[in-house]
Amino acid sequence: MDAFRQHTGLVAPLDRANVDTDAIIPKQFLKSIKRSGFGPNLFDEWRYLDQGEPGMDNSRRPLNPNFVLNQERYRGASILLARKNFGCGSSREHAPWALQQFGFKAIIAPSFADIFFNNCYKNGLLPIALGEMEVDHLFNVTAANPGFQLHVDLERQVVDIPGGESYRFDIEGFRKQCLVNGWDEIGLTLRHVDKIRAYEAARAAKEPWLF
Amino acid sequence: MPQTLYDKLWNAHKVHEEPDGTALVYIDRHLVHEVTSPQAFEGLEINGRTPWRLKSIVATADHNVPTTSRREGIADPVSRLQVETLDKNIAKFGVADYYGMNDARQGIVHVIGPEQGATLPGMTVVCGDSHTSTHGAFAALAFGIGTSEVEHVMATQCLNAKKMKSMLIRIEGRTGKGVTAKDIVLAVIGRIGTAGGTGYAIEFAGSAIRALSMEGRMTVCNMAIEAGARSGLVAVDEKTIDYVKGRPFAPKGADFDRAAAYWRTLVSDAGATFDRVVDIDAATLEPQVTWGTSPEMVTGIHGTVPRPEQEQDPVKRAAIERALEYMGLNAGMKVADIRIDKVFIGSCTNSRIEDLRAAAGVLKGRRLADNVKLALVVPGSGLVKRQAEAEGLDKVFVAAGFEWREPGCSMCLGMNDDRLSPGERCASTSNRNFEGRQGAGGRTHLVSPEMAAAAAIAGRFADVRDVL
Numbered sequence: 001m002d003a004f005r006q007h008t009g010l011v012a013p014l015d016r017a018n019v020d021t022d023a024i025i026p027k028q029f030l031k032s033i034k035r036s037g038f039g040p041n042l043f044d045e046w047r048y049l050d051q052g053e054p055g056m057d058n059s060r061r062p063l064n065p066n067f068v069l070n071q072e073r074y075r076g077a078s079i080l081l082a083r084k085n086f087g088c089g090s091s092r093e094h095a096p097w098a099l100q101q102f103g104f105k106a107i108i109a110p111s112f113a114d115i116f117f118n119n120c121y122k123n124g125l126l127p128i129a130l131g132e133m134e135v136d137h138l139f140n141v142t143a144a145n146p147g148f149q150l151h152v153d154l155e156r157q158v159v160d161i162p163g164g165e166s167y168r169f170d171i172e173g174f175r176k177q178c179l180v181n182g183w184d185e186i187g188l189t190l191r192h193v194d195k196i197r198a199y200e201a202a203r204a205a206k207e208p209w210l211f
Numbered sequence: 212m213p214q215t216l217y218d219k220l221w222n223a224h225k226v227h228e229e230p231d232g233t234a235l236v237y238i239d240r241h242l243v244h245e246v247t248s249p250q251a252f253e254g255l256e257i258n259g260r261t262p263w264r265l266k267s268i269v270a271t272a273d274h275n276v277p278t279t280s281r282r283e284g285i286a287d288p289v290s291r292l293q294v295e296t297l298d299k300n301i302a303k304f305g306v307a308d309y310y311g312m313n314d315a316r317q318g319i320v321h322v323i324g325p326e327q328g329a330t331l332p333g334m335t336v337v338c339g340d341s342h343t344s345t346h347g348a349f350a351a352l353a354f355g356i357g358t359s360e361v362e363h364v365m366a367t368q369c370l371n372a373k374k375m376k377s378m379l380i381r382i383e384g385r386t387g388k389g390v391t392a393k394d395i396v397l398a399v400i401g402r403i404g405t406a407g408g409t410g411y412a413i414e415f416a417g418s419a420i421r422a423l424s425m426e427g428r429m430t431v432c433n434m435a436i437e438a439g440a441r442s443g444l445v446a447v448d449e450k451t452i453d454y455v456k457g458r459p460f461a462p463k464g465a466d467f468d469r470a471a472a473y474w475r476t477l478v479s480d481a482g483a484t485f486d487r488v489v490d491i492d493a494a495t496l497e498p499q500v501t502w503g504t505s506p507e508m509v510t511g512i513h514g515t516v517p518r519p520e521q522e523q524d525p526v527k528r529a530a531i532e533r534a535l536e537y538m539g540l541n542a543g544m545k546v547a548d549i550r551i552d553k554v555f556i557g558s559c560t561n562s563r564i565e566d567l568r569a570a571a572g573v574l575k576g577r578r579l580a581d582n583v584k585l586a587l588v589v590p591g592s593g594l595v596k597r598q599a600e601a602e603g604l605d606k607v608f609v610a611a612g613f614e615w616r617e618p619g620c621s622m623c624l625g626m627n628d629d630r631l632s633p634g635e636r637c638a639s640t641s642n643r644n645f646e647g648r649q650g651a652g653g654r655t656h657l658v659s660p661e662m663a664a665a666a667a668i669a670g671r672f673a674d675v676r677d678v679l
């Protein structure tokens with residue numbers, strides 16, 4: 001996994017609550033057995049005017065001009081601003097894959113669904129939960145200032161607004177360490193092989209039918 | 212100190228703890244399906260790793276399989292490749308417990324786990340699928356995971372997790388006739404919202420939950436995720452133990468008695484404290500129908516579609532406006548005036564034998580309304596299908612004008628050919644009414660199997676209590 005320490009980037013606002021994983025990446029694209037190639041189908045039903053299917057040449061499909069990510073001023077955005085309960089619905093990790101492969105590095109929202117939130121960390125995509133008022137303010141300044149950028153500093157746990165305030169965010173210590181260092185979580189867990197074996201032996205003595 | 216059921220399950224599976232409280236949690240059962248596993252198997256291979264405990268894995272193909280005849284295999288080459296990839300990975304890594312597309316026991320992963328006794332009380336159960344919460348009905352700590360975590364469990368038999376907060380949802384009293392487990396859980400979601408359970412493990416308790424069968428409890432826990440909670444739980448009682456007894460993966464003989472003695476301790480202790488408690492009076496509940504594009508957009512059958520102007524919160528108001536537009540509904544209209552085009556009885560929420568019996572009970576001697584173009588019954592597993600056929604339920608459905616299909620996820624999400632066309636409206640027993648969930652532009656209304664049957668007959672939403 002790539003390490004994440006700091007990032008500065010253009011902000012795109014997606015002004016909807018409860019954006020679900022079916023909207024982030026529709027199910028027909030989940031048939032892929034690969035881990036890459038999901039970016040062009042991020043928000044497929046909102047982004048294009050026709051119906052997307054796997055294998056299409058996405059560069060030739062008609063874009064929906066009203067969808068925010070299709071607007072010129074948000075081209076190249078790498079920070080997504082969203083409303084509450086972002087990423088609700090299914091456990092598909094294709095959702096963070098699609099966001100990341102589109103070019104997003106961080107998502108800011110008042111709250112996230114649990115499984116999505118968790119999946120982001122496994123891919124070096126940083127979900128940042130800020131207060132509802134703070135997010136509201138960011139929506140306003142993003143709308144008012146074309147080219148509006150934010151600076152995210154994971155080590156300091158802050159989002160810096162250019163020439164102004166900084167918003168602090170929480171992150172669990174273990175997750176932060178993994179992200180800042182770009183650690184392979186499986187490798188980390190395998191340091192505890194002896195503990196896992198000992199645990200299994202104890203359980204097998206108590207509940208032999210499980211093993 | 213008195214412990215909650217969740218505390219007990221958590222403590223029993225902790226292998227190691229980091230300074231910030233992140234724990235390494237041991238996983239007893241790993242359910243696998245074709246959609247969220249290929250990249251995990253690939254990851255293992257690339258890194259030269261092998262599954263830690265093959266016996267923990269139970270796998271099936273459910274999302275992409277056709278529900279019509281399977282003799283010709285899967286027509287869509289992309290779907291076919293995904294199922295074949297699972298077949299190959301199972302063979303390559305040597306997983307023994309695989310219920311492939313042509314196995315008589317194949318079915319939706321959350322139906323066959325309990326059916327085979329692969330889900331047992333006291334276990335930790337994971338699957339690369341959010342509706343893994345279903346298995347919490349057996350007092351198992353069960354939750355959905357992403358593909359990276361699927362790989363992590365395969366490689367280490369463990370997951371890193373932080374303990375969640377605990378919520379008790381207590382539903383006391385008796386539900387009226389025609390009010391089912393589905394109505395209970397939809398009403399809960401309507402009450403606490405789709406994010407109400409975020410960060411929590413929810414224990415469902417109270418006399419109305421005790422009165423439910425295991426199938427009903429699975430329906431309730433299945434939709435805990437629709438309230439935002441990764442895990443739903445119901446304490447063990449004699450119904451739990453009776454259900455498990457004699458199933459292929461269940462312990463046998465003296466082991467069973469030993470296991471049952473342990474399982475009976477899997478209840479929240481008197482005086483255990485929860486971070487949040489919600490009380491619901493079962494007697495006040497009506498059959499529920501969702502009107503919008505989020506499961507929290509729900510009301511009783513005698514309710515009306517909301518008027519956005521009456522909502523104060525601007526974000527919610529915008530969501531209502533957008534939902535009404537997508538759903539093609541007028542503000543203030545009666546739910547009972549919404550006409551439907553299709554009916555879907557199936558999904559891991561409502562495709563077990565009891566669900567099919569209940570729907571067939573309503574349909575017996577009746578016919579689909581003329582405006583209903585297609586009505587599907589998709590049993591949750593091959594064994595449910597066989598049981599239903601032995602009881603003659605298939606004949607009731609077919610006589611009523613339904614199509615009787617092969618088991619799988621089907622039109623719950625339309626990864627196979629069972630889909631809604633743009634603008635079509637469906638009475639569905641599934642769990643998600645998101646935009647495009649059952650097909651691009653499709654409009655989903657979530658209901659119980661009984662209510663789906665009543666809608667099929669009336670051609671619009673109708674109170675099943677008037678038919679019963």
Ligand code: SF4
Pocket residue numbers: 273274319320321340342558559560619620623624641642
């Ligand atoms: S039936 Fe629907 S919700 Fe259940 S596992 Fe299948 S696709 Fe997911």
